[in-house]
Amino acid sequence: MGVALRDIIKDYRQETDLEEMRGVVAVDAFNALYQFLSIIRQPDGTPLMDRDGRVTSHLSGLFFRNVNFLEKGVRPVYVFDGAPPELKSTTIEKRREVRDAAGEAWKEALARGDQEEAYKQARASAKIDAAMISSAKRLLALMGIPCVQAPSEGEAQAAFMAQRGDVGAAASQDYDALLFGAPHLVRNLTISGKRKMRGRTVTVRPETYDLQSVLDGLSITREGLVEIGILVGTDFNPGIRGVGAKTALKIVQKGMFAETISEKAPEFDPGPIRRFFLDPPVTEDYRLTWESPARDGIVEMLCEEYAFSEGRVESALERLGMKTGQKTLDAWF
DNA sequence: CCGGGGGA
């Protein structure tokens, strides 16, 4: 879920289009897979599956979206999470409970014949498992797209790569990458397009955030932004009851972070969380190279192994070959 | 999420 900073950050959002996003971008892989798995479903909530019942929604999303990326000059690198920090265990456990409950509610809704509710609960029950991660990595390798294995949080690694200038931005739905110091964040990169929400169709466009503009605009430092996160709650702490983003901003602007913590949550030590955001485990051990897609390997994997339609896969691959202007990898900021 | 087909 990340950190709920929307209320104070939304003024610094810049809407854009995929076409404008040409360049190298570090995608939070887990976040992207989760979104594909959550969104690519039938009206009753059933995900796409091959003949053996293995889920393929994440592969479909990943494949077609990457073709679009490459075609438009976006060069993605997928950053996979490593072992989660101990600080995250409460959040992980809570999410598991919510997911399990949604799985039950999905079954019940199906039994009642309530499609809309079934779809909603199915989405909330989405769970990325080890098989999905390894099949995703295999597909990315076949597409010639680099992967990076983060030692800990993928967003921290993506932020590190963006700080070094190896990528132009970190792509994730969560704002955490900003707390980890990413100079540029892109939301909605993997889900942009037309979508139906309660009957109405809305267009979801990529949106970028510039860390320096946010900090300047709010008159705070990155440390202050981290403090705001800690006050409203992160994946690593529950936050202070009754304190939302706007209140947290005021507290931090007045330099009242420490006082507020000792008053409202005297038992809580924010030190470890602050340090985790400011100096997270990351690795320099990665190499970013994009190869041309292995057509035969992709067809073999997707069509023979996972029952994708050969016509669809091949016509998508076709678009990659004949596209010019591949040489536009300059940063866009 | 995606592409494709058919209708406007």
Place this chain on the structure above:
DNA sequence: TCCCCCGGG
């Protein structure tokens, strides 16, 4: 050319 709807695996 655009848009909506459908089925994908």
